[in-house]
Amino acid sequence: MNVLLFGITKEIIGSDTLYISVKDNVKDVKSLKSFLNDKYPELKKLSSIAVAVNNKYAKEEDRITIDDEIALIPPVSGG
Amino acid sequence: MKKKKQVFMEGAIAPEFIATSIAKHQSKHSIGAHNIFLGQVRADEIEGKKVSAIEYSTYEGMANEKLQEIREKAFERFNLTYMHIYHSLGKVKAGEICFFVFVSSERRKEVYAATEAIVNMVKEEVPIFGKELFEDETHQWKVNS
Known part of the structure; x- marks a missing residue:
């Protein structure tokens, strides 16, 4: 599955999108976050990190599949 | 439900754009009060370094969905005639406007609370x-x- 990246997460990971293989066993928001934190420890320094599934902020237990649009949302700072 | 509107614009929001927005409402005679919030880029000083500009980016699909929700909530909670939200993308220099919220109602009471909530x-x-x-x-x- 592909994860869309924005703002500082794009800078940390170094790309607009990150491909995650089925072998990485990412099934829900919680496992996605721990997979990313292990791979990119810099992410842990952010004051918050949210995951959006199909354009909505998702909860830790929400399941994700390759059919979902998944995005990593760093601290928002509009206005 | 109000129709989807274009919120994002490239670069700073020009004072002339704001003036034109006000002028467009002069034909709407049920309105008795407008309120405007303008966000301006501040030249913060952080560890001895001065901010010269802010470069804005967005997750546009989700942002438009969120903005639509905000618009619906605002119309539900407040007695508004019109509301407009504009936000810059790309580079906006210190002192320039990056965020413009404009609400209109029959009477003044609603517009203050609505602006702050939005x-x-x-x-x-x-x-x-x-x-x-x-x-x-x-x-x-x-x-x-």
């Missing part, structure tokens, strides 16, 4: 990301406080 929701919920550019060409990612 501004807060946009700042807290909409996936917009500000990169603070310093005069020495380094940068840091802004976090709303």
Whole structure:
């Protein structure tokens, strides 16, 4: 599955999108976050990190599949 | 339900754009009160370095959905005739306008509360990301406080 990246997460990971293989066993928001934190420890320094599934902020237990649009949302700072 | 509107615009929001927006409402004679919030890029000084501009980016699909929700909530909670939200993308220099919220109602009471609620929701919920550019060409990612 592909994860869309924005703002500082794009800078940390170094790309607009990150491909995650089925072998990485990412099934829900919680496992996605721990997979990313292990791979990119810099992410842990952010004051918050949210995951959006199909354009909505998702909860830790929400399941994700390759059919979902998944995005990593760093601290928002509009206005 | 009100129709989807274009919120994002490239670069700073020009004072003339704001003036034109006001002028467009002069033919709507049920309105008795407008209220406007303008966000301006501040030249913060961080560890001796001055912010010269903020470069905004967004997750546009989600941002438009969130903005639509905010618009619906605002019309539900407040007795508004019109509301407009505009936000810059790309580079906006210190002193320029990056955020414009404009609400109109029959009477003044509603517009104050509505403006504050809308501004807060946009700042807290909409996936917009500000990169603070310093005069020495380094940068840091802004976090709303």
